[in-house]
Amino acid sequence: MALDTTASIKKKLNSRGWRMTPQREKILEVFYNLPQGNHLSAEELHNLLEEQGENISLSTIYRSVKLMTKMRVLRELELAEGHKHYELNHPYPHHHHHIVCIQCNKTIEFQDDSILKHSLKQCQKEDFQLIDCQLTVMTICQEALEMGWPSTLPSDWCCSRAIAEGHHK
Amino acid sequence: MALDTTASIKKKLNSRGWRMTPQREKILEVFYNLPQGNHLSAEELHNLLEEQGENISLSTIYRSVKLMTKMRVLRELELAEGHKHYELNHPYPHHHHHIVCIQCNKTIEFQDDSILKHSLKQCQKEDFQLIDCQLTVMTICQEALEMGWPSTLPSDWCCSRAIAEGHHK
DNA sequence: TTAAGTGCAAAATCTTTGCATCAGG
DNA sequence: CCTGATGCAAAGATTTTGCACTTAA
Numbered sequence: 229m230a231l232d233t234t235a236s237i238k239k240k241l242n243s244r245g246w247r248m249t250p251q252r253e254k255i256l257e258v259f260y261n262l263p264q265g266n267h268l269s270a271e272e273l274h275n276l277l278e279e280q281g282e283n284i285s286l287s288t289i290y291r292s293v294k295l296m297t298k299m300r301v302l303r304e305l306e307l308a309e310g311h312k313h314y315e316l317n318h319p320y321p322h323h324h325h326h327i328v329c330i331q332c333n334k335t336i337e338f339q340d341d342s343i344l345k346h347s348l349k350q351c352q353k354e355d356f357q358l359i360d361c362q363l364t365v366m367t368i369c370q371e372a373l374e375m376g377w378p379s380t381l382p383s384d385w386c387c388s389r390a391i392a393e394g395h396h397k
Numbered sequence: 398m399a400l401d402t403t404a405s406i407k408k409k410l411n412s413r414g415w416r417m418t419p420q421r422e423k424i425l426e427v428f429y430n431l432p433q434g435n436h437l438s439a440e441e442l443h444n445l446l447e448e449q450g451e452n453i454s455l456s457t458i459y460r461s462v463k464l465m466t467k468m469r470v471l472r473e474l475e476l477a478e479g480h481k482h483y484e485l486n487h488p489y490p491h492h493h494h495h496i497v498c499i500q501c502n503k504t505i506e507f508q509d510d511s512i513l514k515h516s517l518k519q520c521q522k523e524d525f526q527l528i529d530c531q532l533t534v535m536t537i538c539q540e541a542l543e544m545g546w547p548s549t550l551p552s553d554w555c556c557s558r559a560i561a562e563g564h565h566k
Numbered sequence: 567t568t569a570a571g572t573g574c575a576a577a578a579t580c581t582t583t584g585c586a587t588c589a590g591g
Numbered sequence: 592c593c594t595g596a597t598g599c600a601a602a603g604a605t606t607t608t609g610c611a612c613t614t615a616a
Binding site for chain 4: 567583
């Protein structure tokens with residue numbers, strides 16, 4: 229299964245009575261140009277668009293990512309940051325999951341197709357149709373443990389690896 | 398591994414410089430008495446306590462569930478409802494995952510120990526210590542699909558099964 | 567032409583925090 | 592006693608919504 233194109237998304241939207249707009253095209257473009265492994269919050273998406281000179285209101289951003297998630301063009305992630313993130317919905321075999329450090333919010337993608345198989349099995353048992361499955365592996369790094377996590381670590385402490393990769397708060 | 402008792406939790410807290418208080422005891426009691434498969438938001442926990450005549454402030458609730466999650470007494474769930482839920486952290490072999498209907502928020506628990514095994518494998522690869530892993534399977538039921546989901550369904554529509562079980566919004 | 571989409575500001579939700587006071591170890 | 596915990600109210604953060612106007616199909 230290939231990724232959607234703007235044209236095919238437009239077709240999908242129209243068939244449901246929804247529309248493709250310049251704002252939605254710009255939003256999708258951002259996701260198509262996003263390096264693999266990245267995901268954006270509504271705020272981050274808004275800022276990125278602003279940097280590109282695109283003034284799209286935050287409400288429109290929120291409404292669009294919600295609709296695109298419903299259309300299964302985007303995938304909504306609830307990781308550990310307290311707000312939602314979005315990424316392109318890459319279907320099997322590019323489906324992936326996330327490891328998250330609960331101290332630094334550093335996120336690493338990984339692929340493991342057996343997770344999807346196990347999820348499908350559960351869906352069949354309940355007679356539900358699978359839309360997506362997300363395995364979130366909460367972890368803590370050695371460095372944090374050595375610093376006495378969780379009691380002696382301030383909530384904004386980050387390991388050197390997370391700082392190097394810009395995951396710090 | 399057995400579930401924590403209030404006494405063992407107190408010991409754990411004290412060893413870290415934290416304290417057991419009457420409020421925290423009441424909060425834990427609610428979770429111990431909660432039927433298997435249920436999980437509570439901060440708001441719901443607050444209401445339950447109020448019904449029992451316990452007036453514990455919402456701030457204290459939030460502070461307590463956060464701390465208990467850090468202590469791995471509670472497990473924080475990010476399902477599809479837009480806010481966090483908490484349940485007792487049952488370690489292996491009572492560890493479980495969730496199927497969620499993205500239309501009705503109906504939640505079903507399931508056990509599958511292979512998920513934990515796959516998660517551990519990923520942690521070892523990255524040299525992280527596993528804290529928890531949560532597989533969330535987003536699904537939609539046949540009834541919703543037959544009603545034309547997602548375009549023709551109002552956002553508060555619920556299938557008959559969800560209504561019968563009180564999962565509706 | 568007309569129902570859907572947009573932008574703005576205001577509201578709604580959920581969660582955190584400052585501070586004075588209280589109390590567990 | 593001393594530091595962590597509580598309650599309250601106020602603030603923060605994120606997301607949704609009402610409404611007048613615009614626009615895609």
